[in-house]
Amino acid sequence: xxxxxxxxxxxxGVGKTxxxxxxxxxxxxxxxxxxxxxxxxxLRNLDLIMGCERRVVYxxxxxxxxxxxxxxxxxxxxxxxxxxxxAASQTRDKDALTQEGVEKVLDELAKENFDFVVCDSPAGIExxxxxxxxxxxxxxxxVNPEVSSVRDSDRxxxxxxxxxxxxxxxxxxxKQHLLLTRYNPNRVEAGEMLSVKDVEEILGISVVGVIPxxxxxxxxxxxxxxxxxxxxxxxxxxxxxxxxxxxGEERPLRFLEPVKKGFLKRVFGG
Amino acid sequence: MGILDFLKRKPEATAGVAKExxxxxxxxxxxxxxxxxxxxxxxxxxLEVIRKYVNVDVEAVNVSLxxxxxxEVLELSVALPDGKVVGKPAASAS
Numbered sequence: 001x002x003x004x005x006x007x008x009x010x011x012x013g014v015g016k017t018x019x020x021x022x023x024x025x026x027x028x029x030x031x032x033x034x035x036x037x038x039x040x041x042x043l044r045n046l047d048l049i050m051g052c053e054r055r056v057v058y059x060x061x062x063x064x065x066x067x068x069x070x071x072x073x074x075x076x077x078x079x080x081x082x083x084x085x086x087a088a089s090q091t092r093d094k095d096a097l098t099q100e101g102v103e104k105v106l107d108e109l110a111k112e113n114f115d116f117v118v119c120d121s122p123a124g125i126e127x128x129x130x131x132x133x134x135x136x137x138x139x140x141x142x143v144n145p146e147v148s149s150v151r152d153s154d155r156x157x158x159x160x161x162x163x164x165x166x167x168x169x170x171x172x173x174x175k176q177h178l179l180l181t182r183y184n185p186n187r188v189e190a191g192e193m194l195s196v197k198d199v200e201e202i203l204g205i206s207v208v209g210v211i212p213x214x215x216x217x218x219x220x221x222x223x224x225x226x227x228x229x230x231x232x233x234x235x236x237x238x239x240x241x242x243x244x245x246x247x248g249e250e251r252p253l254r255f256l257e258p259v260k261k262g263f264l265k266r267v268f269g270g
Numbered sequence: 271m272g273i274l275d276f277l278k279r280k281p282e283a284t285a286g287v288a289k290e291x292x293x294x295x296x297x298x299x300x301x302x303x304x305x306x307x308x309x310x311x312x313x314x315x316x317l318e319v320i321r322k323y324v325n326v327d328v329e330a331v332n333v334s335l336x337x338x339x340x341x342e343v344l345e346l347s348v349a350l351p352d353g354k355v356v357g358k359p360a361a362s363a364s
Contacts, residue, residue: 147291150292151296151299190283193285194288198288202289
């Protein structure tokens with residue numbers, strides 16, 4: 001059975017695409033057959049983060065409109081042969097995607113025996129975001145420890161439990177996973193940033209992972225290599241833990257303790 | 271705490287403020303979620319009408335819908351400013 005995972009947040013710039021790329025890659029590393037779809041019509045970006053931007057010939061909208069077949073449009077990942085990217089279109093027409101069209105593509109992916117389809121949602125709560133979440137079985141809600149992001153994610157959690165196919169058909173609810181990203185334990189300890197516990201308490205849901213703020217995330221996007229493949233970064237390791245938890249494994253949270261500064265830094269600051 | 275840290279301005283510990291503000295707004299937004307879309311509109315129109323007669327604050331009008339077994343109660347409460355008693359301070363209809 002194909003499981004559909006939406007990566008969503010409401011607010012923009014919190015790390016949805018970074019998360020989609022690492023989640024899809026992590027699932028593929030576990031031997032799953034995975035497709036990751038960019039739902040951000042007009043603002044294609046997943047291809048850059050996955051490092052396949054120069055190999056996009058046909059996109060999601062082309063498949064929905066029957067201008068290309070799914071096989072022609074799926075871009076095979078350079079590193080994992082069981083991982084495929086479906087790019088967003090650069091068209092400015094927001095109505096290019098339809099519910100029927102999206103359903104048709106998802107059904108076709110199910111026939112091709114994909115284990116997981118990761119839907120990278122656009123920001124906001126408009127049509128693109130709605131379509132990305134509508135057919136989902138799992139939702140990864142990406143949130144930063146920051147007031148506007150937390151409030152928006154609460155709104156998204158509400159929509160997930162009311163405006164999706166599972167909710168409308170009265171089926172078992174979508175499995176909601178809260179992913180806290182850009183976490184800075186030093187600032188949390190100083191009382192400058194909401195803690196994991198604060199965010200869990202406010203939203204009434206526990207986290208599936210905490211991704212520490214890391215310089216490696218920018219380096220990874222610069223290079224077009226999902227950060228989960230960076231073996232030297234805490235962010236990459238935290239994404240690996242998160243993927244394992246989504247697959248049902250129990251792993252303790254890591255990288256929540258402040259990093260102690262060395263002697264010179266303590267004296268001279270930094 | 272290093273010697274040179276005294277020269278740098280430290281950000282304040284504001285996480286507690288953030289948490290408290292979020293707790294309140296999230297609770298408020300959850301309580302109106304799932305209700306009919308016309309409630310905020312109704313509230314604004316009521317506010318306009320009331321303001322023709324009394325100068326009340328935006329916060330003064332509270333509209334809520336409660337579901338009891340089998341019937342719904344639409345409750346309106348209007349807090350009037352002190353010393354000006356015009357009409358009833360609170361009304362409820364079902």
